Amino acid sequence: MKDNIFFYNFYLDFCNTETIDKLPDLKIDHLIITSGYEPKYNIKETTNIHLEKMFKIHILGPMMLIQKMLNILATLSFVNPLKIKPKILLINSIY
Secondary structure, eight states, rough: OOOOOOOOOOOTTTTTHHHHHSSOOBBBBBEEEOOOOOSSOOTOOOOOOHHHHIIIIIIIHHHHHHHHHHHTBEEEEESSSTOOEEEEEEOOOOO
């Protein structure tokens, strides 16, 4: 790891989307989103509350985060000046 490169990790609660608004405005090259929620019920036993939580964690939260990040993704890479396009990687699981 080079001395002039900073690595940031932020943990957001996708069930509380206000945490997305508190994310600082940083110019970044790559955004990696990992989210998951262990299914606790089979399809027959799933409740509306459980489905809403899964929707927030797997769909709503990541999409709101990506929407916020579109304005602050770096247009030029800080690590490699020849690289122009930032990347977003979403790692997600649902049923």
